[in-house]
Amino acid sequence: MDSPISQIDLGEAYLAPSATHWLGTDYLGRDLLARIAAAIIEASLPVMATVTIGFVIAGIFFLVWLPRRFPLPLITGTAVIRSLPAGLLAFAVLLLAGGQQRFEFVLLVIGMTATAGALDHLVNCWERDRHLGYWDAHHAMGGSARRRALQLGMQQGWRQSILQLFGLTIQTSLAIEATLGYLGLGIQEPRASLGNIIAAHYDRALKGYPIPALSAVAALLIISMLPRFLTAQPIGRRKPAWLPRPASTNQK
Amino acid sequence: MIETAANKITEWAQGFVLDGALTTALILGWLAVFTLAATLVGIFIHGQNGRNPDDKPVRRVKSESSAIPFIVPSLALAPLAIFSAWAAARINLIFPVFEFSGLSDIAIASIAPALLLFIGSGLLGRIITQSRSEWSFWSEKPFVRVDRAFGKNIRSRLAPMVASRILLQSASDCLPMVFSELIIIESIFNAPGLGFWSWEYAKTRDVESAAKSIAVLFFIYGLINLTIYFANKNLGKKLTGYV
Numbered sequence: 001m002d003s004p005i006s007q008i009d010l011g012e013a014y015l016a017p018s019a020t021h022w023l024g025t026d027y028l029g030r031d032l033l034a035r036i037a038a039a040i041i042e043a044s045l046p047v048m049a050t051v052t053i054g055f056v057i058a059g060i061f062f063l064v065w066l067p068r069r070f071p072l073p074l075i076t077g078t079a080v081i082r083s084l085p086a087g088l089l090a091f092a093v094l095l096l097a098g099g100q101q102r103f104e105f106v107l108l109v110i111g112m113t114a115t116a117g118a119l120d121h122l123v124n125c126w127e128r129d130r131h132l133g134y135w136d137a138h139h140a141m142g143g144s145a146r147r148r149a150l151q152l153g154m155q156q157g158w159r160q161s162i163l164q165l166f167g168l169t170i171q172t173s174l175a176i177e178a179t180l181g182y183l184g185l186g187i188q189e190p191r192a193s194l195g196n197i198i199a200a201h202y203d204r205a206l207k208g209y210p211i212p213a214l215s216a217v218a219a220l221l222i223i224s225m226l227p228r229f230l231t232a233q234p235i236g237r238r239k240p241a242w243l244p245r246p247a248s249t250n251q252k
Numbered sequence: 253m254i255e256t257a258a259n260k261i262t263e264w265a266q267g268f269v270l271d272g273a274l275t276t277a278l279i280l281g282w283l284a285v286f287t288l289a290a291t292l293v294g295i296f297i298h299g300q301n302g303r304n305p306d307d308k309p310v311r312r313v314k315s316e317s318s319a320i321p322f323i324v325p326s327l328a329l330a331p332l333a334i335f336s337a338w339a340a341a342r343i344n345l346i347f348p349v350f351e352f353s354g355l356s357d358i359a360i361a362s363i364a365p366a367l368l369l370f371i372g373s374g375l376l377g378r379i380i381t382q383s384r385s386e387w388s389f390w391s392e393k394p395f396v397r398v399d400r401a402f403g404k405n406i407r408s409r410l411a412p413m414v415a416s417r418i419l420l421q422s423a424s425d426c427l428p429m430v431f432s433e434l435i436i437i438e439s440i441f442n443a444p445g446l447g448f449w450s451w452e453y454a455k456t457r458d459v460e461s462a463a464k465s466i467a468v469l470f471f472i473y474g475l476i477n478l479t480i481y482f483a484n485k486n487l488g489k490k491l492t493g494y495v
Contacts, residue, residue: 085473087432091450092466095459168323172429175325179436182327183451198327202440206346210335221328228323 014209023215027200032212036219039192043103044223047177050107051170054114055162059154062122066145070123078123081116087176089113094185103187106180110173121165122149125158167231174224194220272465275347276434276445276472278359282366283430287375291418294383299407299414321374321426326433329372330440333364347443365441372437373429378422386414386421416487424480431473446472 012029015021023032090109097105126149129135138148154162180186181195189196197216205213337343345364348357370376390396390410400406435447442448446465453462 083428083477085428085431087435088466088469088473091435091454092463092470095454095462095466168321171323171325172432175323175327176432178325178327179433182436183439184455195327198331202331205331205335213331214335217328217331220325224325224328 014204014212017211024211026197026212027204032197032215035192035197036194036216039194039197039216040219040223042191043177043181043187043193043195044174046103046107047110047173048170048227050111051114051166051173054111055118055166055169058115058118058122062119062126063146063149066126066149070126075120075123078116078120081113082120084113086110086113086172087179090176090180091183091185094180103191106177106186110176114169114173117165117169118162121162122158125153125161129153129157163231167227167229170227171224174220178220178224194223272444272446272449273468275358275362275438275443276447276469278362279366279369279434279438279443279445280472282362283370283375286366286370287379287419287422290370290376290379291383291415291422294379294418295387295411295415298383298387299411321429322377323374323429324372326368326372326437327440330365330368330437333368334440337364345441347441361441362443365437365443369430369433369437373426373433375422375426375430378426379418382418382422383414386417390414416483420480420484420487424477424484427473427476427480431469434469 007030009029012025013027015025015029017024021031021033023036026032026035086109090106093109094102094105129152130145130148135148135152138152139145177186178193178195178198181193182199183195184199186195187193189200194216198213198220201212201216334345337345345361347361353361387410390413391406396406396410399409434445435451437443438445438448439451446469450462450465450469453459453465
């Protein structure tokens with residue numbers, strides 16, 4: 001443990017915030033800010049990367065499969081996986097793996113649910129929009145189904161909802177990872193996770209020193225809410241301000 | 253035969269389901285109460301706004317963004333609530349010791365976890381957006397306009413329909429997150445429910461008992477989902493008659 005993040009110095013345990021340690025130190029005398037940064041790098045970023053990879057795989061699979069009809073088992077399977085509580089599922093998978101504390105299993109479940117969720121969403125969007133008038137016109141002019149899904153769907157009509165689902169999936173996945181870390185089933189000490197930082201300092205916080213636990217809680221709030229806010233607003237091409245607003249149907 | 257089966261189930265469930273089911277049922281019960289109360293409040297508030305859409309423009313809701321529940325991780329929300337309740341008013345939100353407490357103590361202690369689950373799982377936000385969009389959607393339907401022209405009370409006719417739609421839609425959207433967060437909420441509040449026991453068993457590597465607790469949780473989840481599914485199906489038939 002040569003890294004400064006893991007340097008243990010029991011004499012410096014629970015130091016208050018200072019110029020040297022901006023958020024103070026933890027129960028083993030390690031710098032808390034460095035631990036939180038390490039948690040974001042070691043736990044949160046892999047989770048975000050896994051969700052992104054899951055969405056990319058779902059998108060590629062969807063486009064490759066597209067000219068054919070989606071088989072019923074695939075549609076049902078993705079819908080079932082999407083509707084299951086992912087946190088409970090991850091907990092169950094870790095138990096079935098013999099209670100092994102493997103971060104890889106957590107990432108596996110997160111990746112699986114993200115892929116299934118994205119695929120289910122894309123199939124639903126396709127089934128909803130594929131007979132729209134201008135989609136049919138595109139088909140009549142010889143346009144391919146893949147091009148329709150990519151250009152009219154993913155790049156236009158479905159873009160916002162895909163982005164929002166992506167933000168929501170990242171948010172829930174970060175919450176699941178932190179939860180499993182707190183429960184002792186995800187990332188283990190000395191590796192850092194926001195969940196295991198909160199767990200390590202929770203009792204101390206109840207006894208009147210809440211800074212380490214609250215710092216990790218604040219970091220979890222920020223890191224989990226950020227993707228949600230970033231994807232909540234329309235991204236990309238916006239309507240020019242000079243365009244007239246559509247007339248309300250309620251106006252006389 | 254039935255008696256033997258009942259005995260077998262009791263034997264299988266003994267020790268963890270009977271201990272944990274009560275607390276989990278209380279938390280989920282309070283959650284249902286909060287959901288119902290928020291729906292009624294939503295109908296009351298938005299019912300007034302959408303009373304006469306010809307005179308007063310109904311606030312439109314972006315359908316896409318309203319479909320995404322607003323979630324706050326319980327692992328962040330629950331410690332914040334516990335610390336601030338203690339710091340501000342010296343209120344201890346941690347569960348009392350189960351063996352030394354009456355049912356009323358346990359029931360009162362279940363309110364805080366249920367409330368945080370209600371907010372954190374996105375149910376509250378979902379109900380707010382859903383009640384707004386449902387009311388504006390239904391109040392513009394032709395049959396409602398006809399009723400209004402004849403001077404009938406629109407709110408009393410729409411309210412049951414809108415309420416059931418809000419309840420079912422919000423529940424089906426947020427139920428996975430509720431059950432995902434149940435374990436962490438029970439663990440943080442030290443509430444000895446099914447989630448808490450599964451965590452305790454997982455810590456001691458009693459995989460069999462933990463798996464049983466998780467199986468019971470999945471069973472409850474499936475049961476609630478089935479209820480929502482059939483209710484949605486029956487409601488769908490009624491609504492197609494109106495539309």
